[in-house]
Amino acid sequence: MTQRGSALNFRDFVAELLTTGDAVDIGKPVSPTLEAGAVTRRVYDTRSPAPLFSALTEGDPGFRILGAPAGLSGRPGETYGRLAAHFGLGRDTTPRDLLENLISAMRAAPVPPRVVPTGPCKENVLTGDEVDLTRFPVPLLHQQDGGRYFGTYGFHVVRTPDERWTSWSVSRTMLHGPSTLVGPAMPQQHLGMIHRMWAERGERTPWAMVLGAPPAALAAAGMPLPAEVDESGYVGALTGSPVDVVRAETNDLYVPANSEIVLEGYISPDETAPEGPMGEYHGYSFSGSKPQPVFHVEAVTYRDQAILPVCVAGTPPEENHTIWGTMISAAGLELLRSSGLPVSMAWCSYEAATCWIVVSVDIQRLARTGMTERQLVDAVAEVLFDSHTGWLVPKVLLVADDIDITDIDQVVWAMATRSHPTTGRYAYPQAPGIPMVPYLTPEEVRAGRGGKEIVSCLLPEQFEGVTRATTASFDNSYPEELRRRVVGDWAGYGFPEAGGSPR
Ligand SMILES: Cc1cc2nc3c(=O)[nH]c(=O)nc-3n(C[C@H](O)[C@H](O)[C@H](O)COP(=O)(O)O)c2cc1C
Ligand SMILES: [Mn+2]
Structure with missing residues (x-):
């Protein structure tokens, strides 16, 4: 048998x-x-x-x-x-x-x-x-x-x-x-x-x-x-x-x-x-x-x-994203967590074709470490970019863990609204990496190094464990009782049942 x-x-x-x-x-x-x-x-x-x-x-x-x-x-x-x-x-x-x-x-x-x-x-x-x-x-x-x-x-x-x-x-x-x-x-x-x-x-x-x-x-x-x-x-x-x-x-x-x-x-x-x-x-x-x-x-x-x-490889989502990306996410999350960094989740967004991994940071724990952004970013680079896992993925995005990093809409929102163009991007030209990344120069491909970066989407006050603004959203801007009533009576307002998945 x-x-x-x-x-x-x-x-x-x-x-x-x-x-x-x-x-x-x-x-x-x-x-x-x-x-x-x-x-x-x-x-x-x-x-x-x-x-x-x-x-x-x-x-x-x-x-x-x-x-x-x-x-x-x-x-x-x-x-x-x-x-x-x-x-x-x-x-x-x-x-x-x-x-x-x-x-x-x-x-x-x-x-x-x-x-x-x-x-x-x-x-x-x-x-x-x-x-x-x-x-x-x-x-x-x-x-x-x-x-x-x-x-x-x-x-x-x-x-x-x-x-x-x-x-x-x-x-x-x-x-x-x-x-x-x-x-x-x-x-x-x-x-x-x-x-x-x-x-x-x-x-x-x-x-x-x-x-x-x-x-x-x-x-x-x-x-x-x-x-x-x-x-x-x-x-x-x-x-x-x-x-x-x-x-x-x-x-x-x-x-x-x-x-x-x-x-x-x-x-x-x-x-x-x-x-x-x-x-x-x-x-x-x-x-x-x-x-x-x-x-x-x-x-x-x-x-x-x-x-x-x-597997017919190409634009996402195929198995290089759903299987490879998921397995990299697990291995990367385990590495980051066991290094003691204040990391709660890691996810290779399928939409990014296994070219970035998003890492969510517990800002309360971050505040207790007293780390600066530079220190956090360098620590993440050391753990990931020096590993068999990190060799595979050229970009890392850091976000606070109010973001569900498996939801690409939330990741895009965080990147657009929280990442500072002059202070939030950190390049690691010496880090080794997979030579298949499309934007690498011929010299970088030959050297097997370069094109790696960490993008911080953490706001300055998040290093003190604080978020200045609250989120203006369905979940966060209405009393629970009202939200429950609105959801419960959705069809009663004349909408088709369910109406997509609310976030
Ligand atoms: C569908 C699919 C196709 C893959 N194709 C390749 C490939 O052609 N070359 C390669 O080096 N890795 C490829 N990989 C990734 C490797 O399997 C992965 O990096 C794995 O960790 C390699 O095994 P190792 O860690 O034991 O070296 C692919 C993964 C998947 C899921
Ligand atoms: Mn192996």
Whole structure:
């Protein structure tokens, strides 16, 4: 029996989305060449249910694609429902509940995976000459892309040569040949770190890539946990049960037993090939390809009727914002809080395409520290910008915690009305950061530094724990009794019921 439930079984996750109406089984023939990508892009934009493409016009019959696996939902009160299903949480889960859940698992003891003899991912096994990745419906996602992308929502499995540390991490892979893929393995990311350890010995990196993985495992593989931490143990702590894993056919790595598709083989120590361009998480597609490592596939195993999950990266909200951004928010919040700073919440606004993180500050606690703005900002920079997590996000916004930072309208209001243009912006040109940020100069990209800033939206008196003005709003400008009457009698005034979500 394989383990079940939406967090630990991708097939159950898809079934749950279909049952709750948050996925649509599309029986109409759809082409993996641009059409599945176009439908998925429009699904993100319209917050529609996830598309399950069941009748693809290319690839061997039977294979399916799930688009927008963590897109947002347009149903009132269920915005984060698909995301929450990755963790087995209810459809009404709030961002704060998501983060607290992720953080408690960071603090808990890891629960290592459990090795089982076999599992559904072994229903079909192709090795050697039988390996032909073009039998799968590998989609062309945007017309600007330099190739078809197999791995947009899967994770790499690699282990250090001394077997001390096994990393699960999400990073894209493009189809290169019938049995080869090509994709980035940045040296700051754990995939690149471990690949380098093998390459320095002149050896191939034993490798596997898992697609249609247990959703909680995919999310953890997109989370900047510290180096030397096995994501598998974190998933066990997060879900409360060890992940069932099976040994790969051709190397000594272990993969979740009920995964939809498993590719196994090795990363060449020195061979590269052009990869990209691809529409990316920041919302742009730049022209030109870059040389990246080549992944050789020596065996493919897959479930019957396998489902390939696909993220069509680009303007928000897609999985680079909803999954990556949320996992960064949790890791960042845990770092800031455990450093002792007066921080109550952190959130990568999906609308900012994982290019900023908003941090809310408890101004009462801030006042007790006696810190100046400069001191607070430098302390936040030291904690975040020096970390594996902070490397990923170039901008930090500081706001008082009267602002609900998961509400972009409130963040915009705070930025416009509270941030001083001459004293409120602090640049950190020496801080290292991800070179993919669109506004970086070629010199900054080469140096791997620059373009990082902290914007303070804290008012001067908030450093004394005081807010000079009260908010002129429905919540704050009327007696409670009147507010209750107005809400209660809304239809009586002649308005349609509910009338949107009041803040
Ligand atoms: C849908 C999605 C796509 C991603 N694509 C990439 C990618 O192509 N390259 C990359 O370095 N990180 C990518 N990431 C982010 C990494 O998975 C993330 O930074 C993670 O922390 C990396 O694992 P590591 O911390 O073990 O190195 C992606 C994340 C998600 C959720
Ligand atoms: Mn890692």
